Amino acid sequence: MNYDNDWFLSVLTFTPLVGALVMMLIPKADEAFHKAIALAVSGGLFLFGTFYLLTEFDFDNSGEMQFNFDTNWISVINSRYIVGIDGMALPLVLLTLLVVPLCVIYSWNHFPEPANPKAMLILILILETGMIGTFVAEDLILFFVFFEVVLLPMFFMIAVWGGPDRRYASLKFFLYTLFGSALMILAFLSLFFLAEDSAGNSLRTFDIQALTEWGGANLTRTAGLLIFGGMFMGFGIKVPMFPFHTWLPDAHTQAPTVGSVILAAVLLKLGTYGFIRIAIPILPQAAVVWAPWIGLLAVIGIIYGALGCLAQTDMKRLIAFSSVSHMGFVMLGIATLTTFGINAAVFGMVAHGLITGILFFVAGSVKDRYHTLEIKRLGGLLIQAPRMGWILGFATMASLGLPGLAGFWGEFPAILAAYNPANGVSETIFRTYMVIAAVGTVLAAGYLLWLLQRTAFGEPSEEFANDPEIVDANKFEYVAWAPMLVLIVVLGIFPNLIFKTSDAAVEKSLHPCLIAEGDDLAALDCPAVFDVEVAGG
Amino acid sequence: MISLIAQITTGDDLLVAQNIFWWFFALVTVLAGIKVVTTDNIVHAALYLVIVLAGVAVQFVFLGSEFAAVTQVLVYIGAIVVLLLFGIMLTRGSLGDDQLVDTERRGMGALVALLLFGLMAFSLVDGFEDVVLPEDTRNLIEVEVPIDTDIDDDEFIRTQRGSDTAAIGDTIFESYIVPFEAVSVLLLAALIGAVVIARKE
Amino acid sequence: MDFSAALPVADVVAFNRPAIDWHAASPELILLGFGALLTLVDVIFLDRAKQYTAALAGIGLLVTMVPILTLANDMSETGPRVMFDGAYVIDEFSLIMKAIFILSGYVVILLSTNYIAEGDYWESEYYGLMLSAILGMVVMASSRDLISIFVAFELLSIPSYMLATWKKRSLESNEAGLKYYLMGVFASAIMLYGMSLLFGASGETILTKVNASLSSDPLTGESLSSSTPVLTLAVIFVIVGFAFKVSAAPFHNWAPDTYSGAPIPVTAFLAVASKIAGFVALVQLVFVGFYARADVFQPLMWILAAASMIIGNLIALRQTDIVRLMAYSGVAQAGFILAPLAVAGDVGDQALASIVSYLAIYAAMNLGAFAVILAAARKTGSTSIESMNGLFSYAPGLAVAMTIFMFALAGIPPLGGWFAKFQIFFAVVEQGGTWAIILGVLLAVNSVIALYYYASVARRIWADQAPDGDLTPIRIPPSLGAALVLTVVATLVFGFLPGAVSQFTDVGLIAGG
Secondary structure, eight states: OOTTTTTHHHHHHHHHHHHHHHHHHHHHTHHHHHHHHHHHHHHHHHHHHHHHHHHHSSSTTTOOOEEEEEEEEGGGGGGEEEEEEEEHHHHHHHHHHHHHHHHHHHTTSOOOOOOOOOHHHHHHHHOOOOOOOHHBBOBBBHHHHHHTTTHHHHHHHHHSSSSSHHHHHHHHHHHHHHHHHHHHHHHHHHHEEEEEESSOOOOOOOOOHHHHHTTTTOOOOOHHHHHHHHHHHHHHHHHOOOOOOOOHHHHHHHHHHHHHHIIIIIIIHHHHHIIIIIIHHHHHHHHHHHHHHHHHHHHHHHHHHHHHHTTTTTTHHHHHHHHHHHHHHHHHHHHTTTHHHHHHHHHHHHHHHHHHHHHHHHHHHHHHHHHHHHHGOOOHHHHHSSSHHHHHHHHHHHHTOOOTTTHHHHHHHHHTTTOOOOSSSSSHHHHHHHHHHHHHHHHHHHHHHHHHHHTSOOOOHHHTOOOOOOOOOOOHHHHHHHHHHHHHHHHHHOHHHHHHHHHHHHHHOOOOHHHOOOOHHHHHOOOOOGGGOOTTT | OOHHHHHHOOOOOOHHHHHHHHHHHHHHHHHHHHHHOOOSBBBHHHHHHHHHHHHHHHHHHHOOOOHHHIIIIIIIIIIIHHHHHHHHHHOOSSBBBBBBSSSHHHHHHHHHHHHHEEEEEEEHHHHTTTOOSSSSSOOOOOOOHHHHHHSSSHHHHHHHHHHHHHHHHHHHHHTTTTHHHHHHHHHHHHHOOOOOOSOOO | OGGGGGGGOOOOOOOOOOOOOHHHHHHHHHHHHHHHHHHHHHHHHHGGGHHHHHHHHHHHHHHHHHHHHHHHHHHHHHHOOGGGTTTTTEOOHHHHHHHHHHHHHHHHHHHHHHHHHHOOOOHHHHHHHHHHHHHHHHHEEEEEOOOHHHHHHHHHHHHHHHHTTTTTTTTTHHHHHHHHHHHHHHHHHHHHHHHHHHHHSSSSOHHHHHHHHHHHHHOOOOBBOOHHHHEEEEEEEHHHHHHHHHHHHHHHHSHHHOOOOOOOOHHHIIIIIIHHHHHHHHHHHHISSSSHHHHHHHHHHHHHHHHHHHHHHHHTTTBBHHHHHHHHHHHHHHHHHHGGGGTTTTSSHHHHHHHHHHHHHHHHHHHHHHHHHHHHHHHOOBHHOOOOOOOHHHHHHHHHHHHHHHHHHHHHTTTTTTHHHHHHHHHHHOOOOHHHHHHHHHHHHHHHHHHHHHHHHHHHHHSOOOOOOOOOOOOOOOHHHHHHHHHHHHHEEHHHHHHHHHHHHHOOOEEET
């Protein structure tokens, strides 16, 4: 392990914030300068960060936390500034590093009303700090702070640059998430006070790794379940899981394109990441009890999201509901509590980020040209803007889980993992979920093809047939989309790029009693909650 | 209170007289208090208030606390009620009966007053029922004063009369010096503020 | 007849001049000196002195900070300085609170400078009264004695009553002052009655001694496992008296009318300094005076906290005037600050630390919010929430500042308020009983409700159009600008480096260790 690179993650996290502060000092009128700074900061950070991570990260030890930095932060409550990155966080950090500069490029020449690039770019950079910070935080309080930092910029992005209903949508987004995080912080605090080692000494720490090692030992069942419940509210609302998903379609529909992309590509992952980094590793026993319920909500989300898609008339809203459905797959993978399922979930997060990101980008471009996203008024995109139409077609194919593209590796293994969930989790229940989720993929194919057919195929409708504004993708759009399209293909063909990185970390994060088999399991002397259930029993 | 009645019935001459007067003044005080809030004439209300405050002063005397009694008379009757009367005279046209003084919510007020009285009476009786005031309420150490003494008369008298009044004076300038000084600032501030508020623009 | 035999013989000890630690008393004395100087300058130079009075008051406050800092510096060597048998104590807690009072007072004077001069109100008297109210607060922070607390309370209240009516030509201002006065006097009466009961039961005025006697039966001397009616009544009365001052529900009715009628700088003063003083008194009473009677004050505080949060927040949702909104949000904030007192008997250290942090952060963000309201009102001339619409389009700096304050008040990381709220959660969860957890959930739910109206204000600033399309920028006078910078910086520092605050707020006060 390398010890002289402990500065790296802090630089990664706070560079965008420094960029934002610099931009605050420059007058608003100098728009080109602002754009240049934002691009230089986010793009430079992407190049530097990716290069450094890919060369310096020890992939053979991807299960270990690397680039660690640990220093005093709030000594009164024994909360420390601890950052680190392992194979589970790495793909998500890279995703964030990639998406932000693409958003800056995409919005280069068409900032939504009321323009003001300075403010919007500052918000995007603050968002980047919050997102990276959440993925690298290794202290519960630090995690909480970064988790909340993203709320404000997103709120303003929706409230200021959003659609006609932006007031309602922005506040709804904010209130839902804050409600979850308030309960989450209660759960974190309870952990702090209740965590005791076997000798009865209170741990009194917020260090995620230390708590993972402790793994919920000596905690009463009720306390464990309640604490997990508090975290479930915090993370589940962010994902969002059924029935807390109602903020998402509103937020997505009203948000400006860039906001939707960041929201879909990264923000939703903060919730799922919380599950696999915090909730399940720290409280495996409670997770086993909760798993069937999480799985249930996940499959309800899959089906409900899919059915919701079929009922939508607005393209963006449809994509938002498809997000609910896809995040359902991710949550199903997580709920199995197996290495296989959670690896699938990590892959699913990245794949969903790329695919839904591109879908929202295209939807935004369509909106720019047609000034509407009403599906029944659209049509003939392939004729009017053929390249954009093909990109939309490509993204929908990836989204419905076509083998060979990234989406497939998020959904298929998750379904497969449900066949054989972790020790102590009922197989019968999860196999039922598996069947339901499989139906969900069929529905997904249905609504996505329907969307494609109504918008891309056919003749352009009369009102837009000769509209000069409707042109094909411009160079900014190409530059913004190309990396994502390439990655969708590359990851589809070489899924091991992610699986290999995340596998060791996922395995390390899971309690041995969850995943051990046969004699190993017997040797572990596990608590009763992990008892293996006979298949079909 | 029960013990007081018991004392009346069992005798002890001095206490009987004291208790009869105690009840008499208590009754007068309470009745005057009721009149303060029921009368329609605001000047009468102020005058009844004098009786209430005087009644309280008498109670202080019964408790052997003449300093509090004198202060009560000086400050409340001598200053506050007089100020009140000045206020009424300077600000109001009519000095007769005024129906506006009467409020519709007197039933509610009476109820609250009764409840509060019940609550306080209960807790006070509960807390202090068995408390008997010490014989020497001034709680002072006896000093042997020899008959044949060299002490000159003045000092002797001062020593003897130095009751709780002197003790209060001492404590004000010893342990309570901070609040005492703070009160002086308070009075000055109140004076300045009152001038500003009362002045015409 | 010779009565002298019948009279008891007095024990007249020669008068002992009390030992006064002049260094410890110097903040109060300096403040007093500047107050007197201000009045003298006004009397001697009349109108010619008018323009210097604000500066003089401000300098007075800054000079007062000097002995506070030297005392803090010496604290590690000397330990707490105790005067008058424990009636007046200079310890870490009192120094921090004094610093908060002085600094918030300084910010209020910065806010007042132009407002009072341009409004053609009485100037030097204004600052004189302001200084005496601050003196009352500074005295309050050290008072560990029932009488000192009461006098300090009156010293800070009575000038405030008059300051609230300072806009003499405005009927609302008169109403504000009168309402505040009547409710304040009523509260004082209740509190004083409670104090007299306490004195009757314990025979002591010094809080540590009161605490000792509260833990045992005043008559039998046996230790009390549960309270007696008279002690319960006494504690409740005293606490209710201060509940008025901190505008805790259901004793909050005066606050909205007073806040909206009083001149805005005075409102800021009442909402911040005066309220904090009420909390300081409550904290001293609870932690030093009543600590043995946790069975009385904990349930009472629980009810006050829950009621204040819920009532304050729900009414705040419907406000159309930003000052009234701040008033009701202040009621809800009071509920938050009272919450740790509901668990103080079990987790005293943490409860105290959380309150002190909250008060420090609350002062910064609330004063800042009022500074922005004041600045915006310079242009719009109104305090309706609509007047905030589109602030971003013509005063981006003010808009960013107001956004920071609103979300800091809502407790969104990384702005100052989050750590304050976090500390409260910390204390409540540490206690961990069923009632504490219910309170914790109430706190969580109420943070969300509060976010609704804070975020609504922010949304108006950013997303709405300026009322009449008038986009002329606001001219911010230097003193107001300084106040804004101070409060923004404080709010951000508290948020990013909470360790910096908690290092100071981790103080001890609890009776008997």
